[in-house]
Amino acid sequence: MKNEPISLKRVLDAEFIVEMQRQSSSALNAIELIAESFGADADGYLQAAAAYFGMAPVTIDGMRLMKPEFDLISFVDANKRLCIAFTDQNNELKLVTADPLDVRTRSWIYARLRNRSAQSLSWGIATIGDLRSYLVSMEKTVRAMDSIGISDTVNASDSAALSISIEDISSTGSQIVRLVNSTIYDALRAGASDIHLETLSHGMNIKYRLDGVLTTIKHIDGSDTSEQVLSRIKVISELDIAERRIPQDGRFKVLAETREIDLRVSIMPNLFGEDAVLRILDRYHLSGERQTLSLETLGFADSAMAFVRRLSLLPYGLLLVTGPTGSGKTTTVYAAISEINTGLDKIVTIEDPVEYQLAGVLQIPVNEKKGLTFARGLRSILRHDPDKIMVGEIRDPETAQIAVQAALTGHQVFTTVHANNVFDVIGRFANMGVDSYSFVSALNGILAQRLVRINCPQCAIDDQPSAELIHRSGLGTAALSRFNFKRSLGCAHCRGTGFKGRRAIAETLSLDDTLRDLMAERAALSKIKHAARLAGLRTLRESAVDLVAAGMTTLEEINRVTPVE
Numbered sequence: 001m002k003n004e005p006i007s008l009k010r011v012l013d014a015e016f017i018v019e020m021q022r023q024s025s026s027a028l029n030a031i032e033l034i035a036e037s038f039g040a041d042a043d044g045y046l047q048a049a050a051a052y053f054g055m056a057p058v059t060i061d062g063m064r065l066m067k068p069e070f071d072l073i074s075f076v077d078a079n080k081r082l083c084i085a086f087t088d089q090n091n092e093l094k095l096v097t098a099d100p101l102d103v104r105t106r107s108w109i110y111a112r113l114r115n116r117s118a119q120s121l122s123w124g125i126a127t128i129g130d131l132r133s134y135l136v137s138m139e140k141t142v143r144a145m146d147s148i149g150i151s152d153t154v155n156a157s158d159s160a161a162l163s164i165s166i167e168d169i170s171s172t173g174s175q176i177v178r179l180v181n182s183t184i185y186d187a188l189r190a191g192a193s194d195i196h197l198e199t200l201s202h203g204m205n206i207k208y209r210l211d212g213v214l215t216t217i218k219h220i221d222g223s224d225t226s227e228q229v230l231s232r233i234k235v236i237s238e239l240d241i242a243e244r245r246i247p248q249d250g251r252f253k254v255l256a257e258t259r260e261i262d263l264r265v266s267i268m269p270n271l272f273g274e275d276a277v278l279r280i281l282d283r284y285h286l287s288g289e290r291q292t293l294s295l296e297t298l299g300f301a302d303s304a305m306a307f308v309r310r311l312s313l314l315p316y317g318l319l320l321v322t323g324p325t326g327s328g329k330t331t332t333v334y335a336a337i338s339e340i341n342t343g344l345d346k347i348v349t350i351e352d353p354v355e356y357q358l359a360g361v362l363q364i365p366v367n368e369k370k371g372l373t374f375a376r377g378l379r380s381i382l383r384h385d386p387d388k389i390m391v392g393e394i395r396d397p398e399t400a401q402i403a404v405q406a407a408l409t410g411h412q413v414f415t416t417v418h419a420n421n422v423f424d425v426i427g428r429f430a431n432m433g434v435d436s437y438s439f440v441s442a443l444n445g446i447l448a449q450r451l452v453r454i455n456c457p458q459c460a461i462d463d464q465p466s467a468e469l470i471h472r473s474g475l476g477t478a479a480l481s482r483f484n485f486k487r488s489l490g491c492a493h494c495r496g497t498g499f500k501g502r503r504a505i506a507e508t509l510s511l512d513d514t515l516r517d518l519m520a521e522r523a524a525l526s527k528i529k530h531a532a533r534l535a536g537l538r539t540l541r542e543s544a545v546d547l548v549a550a551g552m553t554t555l556e557e558i559n560r561v562t563p564v565e
Contacts, residue, residue, distance in 0.1 A: 046126070063130070066087060075135070084096050090120075095121065183195060192209055192210050194279050199275055237267075250264075261281065294335055304508055304543075311444045314444055316411055321333055321448075321449065338358060346384070347386070349391075353365050379402060389414070394416070397433045407443075408441060430522070452503055455487065456490070473558070486552075505561075507538065
């Protein structure tokens with residue numbers, strides 16, 4: 001129960017504060033006790049304390065209008081000392097504190113200001129709750145790599161725990177560990193799918209794959225540093241740090257925001273040492289952002305969504321999703337399974353690795369070191385009374401044979417395979433020795449997909465491509481009347497790239513009797529394509545051109561992703 005309200009002079013009296021400090025562990029806790037004793041709400045106490053100490057009262061809304069100076073007081077120090085440096089609208093330095101009695105922090109700050117150029121300085125006071133809330137919100141945008149220093153003479157053998165948060169990163173003693181952890185932390189914040197560590201003759205480039213393209217994030221000087229970074233990656237991936245002449249593959253997990261994230265690691269020797277690529281597999285990413293994963297969230301056209309849904313509801317058969325690495329094949333299969341997961345069917349998946357967790361679905365990770373391959377796992381799944389099966393990828397003839405047989409014996413099978421388009425899939429299965437008649441009997445349909453970057457909505461403007469670009473893109477002048485060309489200039493929202501987010505485009509092939517006969521007879525590809533056209537096939541290029549016509553992307557982007565027909 002709070003004490004009776006007392007005068008402000010009594011609250012801020014030195015003897016009263018000393019008494020409160022005896023009851024608390026720090027001056028900061030004393031301030032909290034004083035606020036309780038004063039019996040005022042947060043705003044009332046803030047105004048009263050600001051008037052007493054001669055400081056400007058600062059709310060969380062006021063903090064958001066200023067620019068934080070984490071180079072003066074780092075994010076970690078701001079958390080620890082509850083004092084943040086800002087530059088206000090008048091380009092003046094304002095120090096906002098929640099503890100005006102902390103003499104040590106004031107002395108520490110004035111010592112840091114000695115070597116700083118002359119600038120007007122003022123103090124502000126904020127409530128503890130507002131200051132902490134502001135710091136929590138800033139952790140989502142501040143880059144960990146910007147707050148650490150890298151030297152060439154650090155010890156990479158320190159095995160600090162891989163905890164991915166700014167406070168843990170900055171409290172780590174080894175600078176190499178801090179560099180690796182902060183690189184991963186910033187990649188997760190940026191939504192990168194891959195991290196590339198490229199060793200050069202004089203150092204290392206760090207790049208992220210954002211929206212499907214590589215973006216250089218930082219350059220690290222010093223060949224010693226690059227070697228130690230690679231050694232650190234090998235240690236946490238349980239790879240051989242002494243082996244530098246052959247490629248190595250591994251994986252590890254990090255803990256970020258109370259969830260585990262898998263990273264697949266590929267180490268490759270190069271002319272100056274080794275390169276590393278870390279693929280980020282955040283199995284909670286899609287479901288965490290959108291609660292439920294569905295085909296709508298992937299941006300497919302209505303016709304492609306209707307195709308996948310129709311084939312997903314069939315009682316048996318094979319649905320193939322194809323495309324290159326990183327085209328979203330697995331996510332599409334997950335979305336299809338999520339939509340049909342009613343709890344009435346036994347759904348079993350075998351994957352390498354399990355990329356997203358699906359409630360109510362038995363998901364089996366491949367473990368080749370222990371002998372659990374796709375083929376062996378798929379055989380075991382068939383004895384587990386499944387209704388629907390997902391095979392992460394068809395990689396070898398044995399897995400292909402078992403998947404086809406499963407689809408022929410009353411099971412619905414979802415799987416992915418690497419191929420450029422729906423027609424190349426036929427050749428892939430033929431090359432793996434699968435009987436063509438069994439394959440076409442089991443196959444319900446094929447979906448080929450790509451991901452196209454979308455114009456940033458914040459900086460998009462009307463545009464008119466050059467005649468040369470239109471000709472190179474295979475567009476006839478007669479069709480241009482329906483096009484609404486747009487281009488984005490680049491802004492802070494899209495990091496200056498002009499693109500924000502990606503959308504899936506699809507090519508679908510649904511099998512009818514005519515197509516099955518042609519494929520079983522191994523007819524010429526031209527005949528199969530002609531029959532598919534008559535059946536309503538729309539190519540990847542046509543889907544991409546539709547996005548340009550709607551002003552959602554550019555001709556340069558679709559030329560990068562799809563070939564001109």
